[in-house]
Amino acid sequence: MxxxxxxxxxxxxxxxxxxxxxxxxxxxxxxxxxxxxxxxxxxxxxxxxxxxxxxxxxxxxxxxxxxxxxxxxxxxxxxxxxxxxxxxxxxxxxxxxxxxxxxxxxxxxxxxxxxxxxxxxxxxxxxxxxxxxxxxxxxxxxxxxxxxxxxxxxxxxxxxxxxxxxxxxxxxxxxxxxxxxxxxxxSARPLIGETRHPLVVLIGVDAFRPDRLRMLGGSGNVAPALEGFLEEGATLFTQAYTPIAQTEPAWRSLLTGRWPHRTGVRYSLTAESRALPLPTFAGRFTEAGWRTVFATDCSRFHSEGPDSGFSTRLQPPRGAVNFLLEKLRYRGVGLFADHALGAAWLPEFTDNRALAGIHDPVGYSERLAARLLAEARQGPTLFAFHATAAHFPGDPVYPYYRRFVAASEPLERRLRMHFSPVVPGGSRGAGGWSREGTEALYDELLAQADAQVGRLLDALRQTGRYDDALIVLFSDHGESFHADHPELAGATPVHGARLSEEEYRVVLAVKPPRGMAVPKRVDTLVRLVDVGPTMLSLAGLPALPADVDGVSLVPLLRGEPFAPSPLYAETGFTHVSPEVFDPGHWPGAPRAFDAYRIRPDGVVEVGATAHDAMVREKDRGAFDGKRWLVDQPRAEGGVRRTCAGDCSDVSSLGGWLDAVLAQAP
Structure with missing residues (x-):
């Protein structure tokens, strides 16, 4: 024919x-x-x-x-x-x-x-x-x-x-x-050249509770990449805590080495005008001529600006339009644009974790790994990545949506987070489900974030950069499933609502460059504000100013004497009124959309009146590894101080907390 x-x-x-x-x-x-x-x-x-x-x-x-x-x-x-x-x-x-x-x-x-x-x-x-x-x-x-x-x-x-x-x-x-x-x-992984520039990699896994790790009592099935990282010579700090259990203020304290009240960023969507201009560890790297990159796949409640010190910031465009996009569920974007070209053409969609079903987290991490290797070829590099899979909309991808949630659960519970609010009076809101189901979905999302981390670590291994890199892996906060409130079983998990182990204890692990022997675990109390001083010390760069609250943890890594410092912590601002967990607590912060304002450039920020109420509503406390001292504002006026743990002698910790609060607005 x-x-x-x-x-x-x-x-x-x-x-x-x-x-x-x-x-x-x-x-x-x-x-x-x-x-x-x-x-x-x-x-x-x-x-x-x-x-x-x-x-x-x-x-x-x-x-x-x-x-x-x-x-x-x-x-x-x-x-x-x-x-x-x-x-x-x-x-x-x-x-x-x-x-x-x-x-x-x-x-x-x-x-x-x-x-x-x-x-x-x-x-x-x-x-x-x-x-x-x-x-x-x-x-x-x-x-x-x-x-x-x-x-x-x-x-x-x-x-x-x-x-x-x-x-x-x-x-x-x-x-x-x-x-x-x-x-x-x-699809072959690129190889680097002969020159080995110094490389520091900082990886944050949002909302990762340390009790998911085998070393701390977990099954070991949730995060195989993190487990492998710990088995290959990293030090796990088993008593690491964040000063605030919300992403944006936690990262600000991490970057500056200061408590939240000293950074000006004390809740999500803080007005940029309130963030104090402070030196950051990323800025120290930049000043020393390093390539500094920050990347995240969600910028709704955590976006780094120029004052973060990172010279390059890879994140979805921030602003009001980001909150609209979940309504613009154009499925064709997920079908045709889930790749590098699509990300370049539609950065608001393709590399945006906030869009259920459209964002491809594994493909994103593979592109990010390629970017990491490309940066490392060109000079000394600090590369930071914040993985946000455990946050809303919480849609696990294949094969993670089959890991832990029972097949008997309704389909909508298996594929996405469900907002079932916590309200005063013990109601869990319409559509609540079992705590077991909620935690199982959380574990699937952590497994998905772990897979993203694994892509980066594998890229470093396959190109020969893993052993000589300084790698710091942490979580910015934990998560609470209200285990002590049976009436709230199945309600939306929350972090930053109260000072607790579930919300404030975090993962922190450090793998120094080749040649430095370190212990497998350290059980001393450490804080996220210590991360920056530690990284600068290990990289041999100038320290942050002497008045920072963080200290270097290098002595602990070397097995040298170390005197732990207490943790200062404060609650953030969440959709949950504090009176849910503490009857009689002052509940005056607004929880409606009118608490926020829209700037002319489209950025969503907390308004001035709401800011004052949110700060007044905070619990503030101190932890020394044995006891929590917490000051709680009361509805009738005044503040109640409570103690949890070994409360036989609280005078020293109480004096330390009073000194910190004397400097706080």
């Missing part, structure tokens, strides 16, 4: 591409209409006060954002159209309109693959729930890939039969083999 001339083929493929682009644009229009109809983005809803300010900022940004989203649909549709046209051409004897069902079939294969990897991308589509439930229980990534491979094989066989065996068939097979080889080569 003779074939058409090449120009005819090119014209046909171009027509199929244009047809696919049109279908992609139609899919975008359908999803947009659906979003507008549900009024999920403020359309058709009366907005007043802060909401009006929010929409005033977002409105001008939406056209450009939606145009870029539409571009993803058009380009993705065009690529599928070209593939569909090629398949139709290979089969021959059919008309080009068959490219439409072929396009739909290819789209279904793509959706099948993504539904297995990231089922939260489709969990709010009722018609797909039965199929999605089956895939969550039984699907495997090789299923759609096998189907695609069989389709390609059959299509090539048909095409080869049509053109008869000969040079063209051989060329097609060779081209297919070459494409496979190129894909394999593209």
């Amino acid at each position: 003779s074939s058409r001339a090449p120009p005819s083929l090119f014209r046909g493929l171009l027509a199929a591409s244009l047809l696919g682009a049109g279908l992609g644009l139609g899919l975008f229009a359908w999803e947009t209409e659906r979003l507008l109809r549900t009024a999920g983005v403020g359309v058709g809803v009366d907005v007043e006060g802060p909401y009006a300010a929010l929409m005033g900022v977002i409105g001008p940004l939406l056209p450009g954002l939606l145009a870029r989203v539409a571009g993803v649909y058009v380009l993705g549709g065009a690529v599928l159209g070209a593939l569909a046209g090629g398949c139709v051409r290979a089969w021959g004897g059919v008309r080009w309109f068959w490219a439409v069902p072929a396009w739909c079939l290819l789209l279904a294969l793509q959706a099948w693959d993504r539904a297995i990897h990231r089922p939260a991308l489709f969990d709010d589509v009722p018609v797909l729930r039965p199929v999605l439930a089956w895939l969550v229980d039984h699907g495997a990534p090789w299923h759609p890939r096998l189907a695609a491979g069989l389709g390609v094989g059959v299509t090539l066989a048909v095409w080869g039969w049509r053109v008869r065996p000969g040079p063209r068939a051989v060329a097609a097979v060779a081209a297919a083999g070459g494409a496979v080889a190129l894909l394999a080569a593209g």
Whole structure:
């Protein structure tokens, strides 16, 4: 059978591409209409006060954002159209309109693959729930890939039969083999050159409770990468604590080596004008000529600015539009743009942890590992990464959503965090579920974050940089599941609501460069404010100012005498009123949207009046490894001091706490 001339083929493929682009644009229009109809983005809803300010900022940004989203649909549709046209051409004897069902079939294969990897991308589509439930229980990534491979094989066989065996068939097979080889080569890990520049890697795993580690009583099944890190020569500080159990203020204290009241950042979304201009350990590295990079996959409640000291900051764009994006659930972005090009075109979506089902955490960490290696080749490097998988929307990807949550739980509980608020009076809110289910989902999310960390550590091992790198791994806070309040079983977990072991004890592990022998564990009390001084000391760089609250932990790593210092800690600000856990506590901080203001540049910040109330509402305390002393503001006025632990002699710790509070606003 003779074939058409090449120009005819090119014209046909171009027509199929244009047809696919049109279908992609139609899919975008359908999803947009659906979003507008549900009024999920403020359309058709009366907005007043802060909401009006929010929409005033977002409105001008939406056209450009939606145009870029539409571009993803058009380009993705065009690529599928070209593939569909090629398949139709290979089969021959059919008309080009068959490219439409072929396009739909290819789209279904793509959706099948993504539904297995990231089922939260489709969990709010009722018609797909039965199929999605089956895939969550039984699907495997090789299923759609096998189907695609069989389709390609059959299509090539048909095409080869049509053109008869000969040079063209051989060329097609060779081209297919070459494409496979190129894909394999593209996934190979890069190797570094001869020069070994100093390398410091700081990894934060959000909300990781240390009791998940085998060394501290855990099963050892939650975080194999962290377990391996500890087994390969790192020191675990078993009594490490954060001064505040919320991400943004905890990182600020970490960077500056100071207590929260000395940094000005005392809760999430603190106004930038309140952050005090202070030296940071990252700034010390930058001043010494190091390449300093901070990366995170979520910037809603933690965003580092220039005053952090990092010269390069890789994070989703911060601002009001970030809070809107979860309403713009454009599934085509998750289908077509979950890669490096998509991240460059739509940084608001693709590398944004806050978007359930769209963000690919493992692919993100692989791109981040490549960036880490590229930076390390060019000079001395400090590379910091904050993994946020354990935070809302809390959607585990394949294979982590099968790890710990029982298959008997409802599908919506297995695929995403559920907001079941804690309110005064003991109500756990509508839709609460078991504490066991909540903790199991938390463990799956930690396993997902651990996999991200593992990608970075594996990249360092495979390129020979692991042994000579200084690696510090920590968590910014823990998590509480209200174990001491049975009436709150299954309510939304919370951190920063009260001073407790579950919320304030954190993971801290240090692996120094090759040649420095360190103990496997240290049981002395240490604080997150000690991390910066320790890193600067190990890197041989100038210390932070003498008045910082943190101290270097190098003596502990060397087995030398060390006098531990107490921890100062204060509660943050959460959706939970403190009177839930402490009846009679002063509960005056506002918990509505009007507590925040929208700056002209779209950044969401706590307003001045709300700030004063949030600070007044805080519990403030001290911990010396044996006892907690906590000052709690009372509704009737005044402050009540309580003690937990060994309270036989609290005078020394009480005097220390009073001295710290005397300097606090």
